[in-house]
Amino acid sequence: MSVNRGLQSAPHSRNNADDAQAAIIQNVGLEEHNARRLKRGHDPDRYDGVARLFHWVFASGIIYASIAGYALAQLSSGPERDFLSRLNMSIATVLIVLFPLRVCWKFVRIEPRALPDVSEVQLALAHRVHILIYITMFAVLASGFLMVPNGYSFFGLVEIHTPFVKGALIDKLFVIHRASCALLAGLVLLHVLAVVKHQLIARNDVLRRML
Ligand code: HEM
Ligand code: HEM
CATH class of the missing domain: 1.20.5 (Single alpha-helices involved in coiled-coils or other helix-helix interfaces)
Structure with missing residues (x-):
């Protein structure tokens, strides 16, 4: 035994x-x-080059897509609207491809040292907001892609197929897209205000970490 x-x-x-x-x-x-x-x-006080490149590519893409998306919502149908809509979807598609790479890089990169003179509570809050931004970006990109019926053209070069046709599911995905876009815009505003506050009031040169 x-x-x-x-x-x-x-x-x-x-x-x-x-x-x-x-x-x-x-x-x-x-x-x-x-x-x-x-x-x-x-430099242990800055994000590495890859993280910085990802940050600014996504920041420009998301700020552009938000402004264009809300502008599209005001435009009535016509060739200009179609052009802007296709351009918007094509730019957002680049972000869809880069998103998994950015997430993988986040797991393997070396995080910069925490900012000095910032309380544990503020650091934890900033960390949570960053995570929430990642989750919301995923929701915006996934709902945006899935809600397009019958596919779309990527910069006029390739036809991209999407899984659903017009119907109740697409309508629900559009509601999710709208809500997640509004949440992302709010989080980005909060994020930029926090950066401005740290840069101009606390003067801890937070911006250098991402430049
Ligand atoms: C002009 C606009 C922006 C400025 C000036 C800016 C600046 C910065 C700075 C300085 C940091 C480093 C913060 C720290 O180390 O505590 C940072 C981090 C970060 N920012 Fe921005 N940002 C901008 C736009 C955006 C946008 C649009 C997004 C959303 C997609 C975003 C998402 C993030 C995330 C997720 C981080 C954490 C680091 C990472 O995981 O890449 N930022 N940003
Ligand atoms: C980069 C991330 C994205 C952002 C920030 C964004 C933002 C927006 C905004 C603000 C709207 C207007 C919502 C409203 O009417 O209240 C919108 C609409 C729309 N979005 Fe997105 N979106 C993104 C990604 C995508 C993706 C990946 C696709 C599809 C491939 C897409 C397709 C659409 C479509 C079809 C509309 C309806 C207006 C139109 O005809 O173009 N979006 N988006």
Whole structure:
């Protein structure tokens, strides 16, 4: 009986030892990777180049798509509206492709050091707002794509197929698109106001972290 238990537990404990060894190798690998990046002149007080590039590509795309989206809502149908709508969808499609890459990069990148003189509460709040921005961006991009019936042309180059035809589901997705666009606009406004406050009032040069 005890022999059996011994036999049963042997592979289990080997697994534990293997897991622990794998974790150590992974940690050592990560530390080496971080050390190599620091040697290459990575500034610990700024986001890395890839994160900064993603940030500004998305910031410009989202600010443009929001302004164009609300302008479209005021325009009556006609060739100008169709052109602007196609341009808007094409630009947003670039963001759909980049979004999973940005999320993956967020998981592997080295976060910059926290801003000095900022309370734990404010840091936690900023972190939550950033996460909420990611979730809302996902909702805006997914609902925008899924609510287009019968596909659309990507910059006049390729025809993109979408899964649904006109109907109740598309109407619901449009409601989700509208709501998530409004939420994203509100969060971005809050985010930009926080940056301005830190830059001009607290004077902690937060903007440099993203430039
Ligand atoms: C002109 C407008 C903008 C300015 C001046 C700006 C500035 C900044 C700065 C300085 C940071 C670093 C904050 C810190 O380290 O605590 C940051 C981070 C961030 N910003 Fe913006 N931002 C702008 C627009 C946007 C827009 C439109 C979005 C939404 C898509 C956005 C999403 C984020 C996110 C998610 C982060 C966290 C870092 C990351 O995960 O990439 N920002 N921004
Ligand atoms: C970058 C993220 C996006 C933003 C910020 C955005 C923003 C907006 C806004 C503000 C509106 C007006 C909503 C209203 O009437 O209240 C709108 C409408 C619309 N959006 Fe988006 N959107 C985005 C992504 C997408 C995507 C990925 C697609 C499809 C591929 C899309 C397709 C549409 C369509 C078809 C409309 C209705 C107006 C039209 O005919 O173009 N959007 N969007």
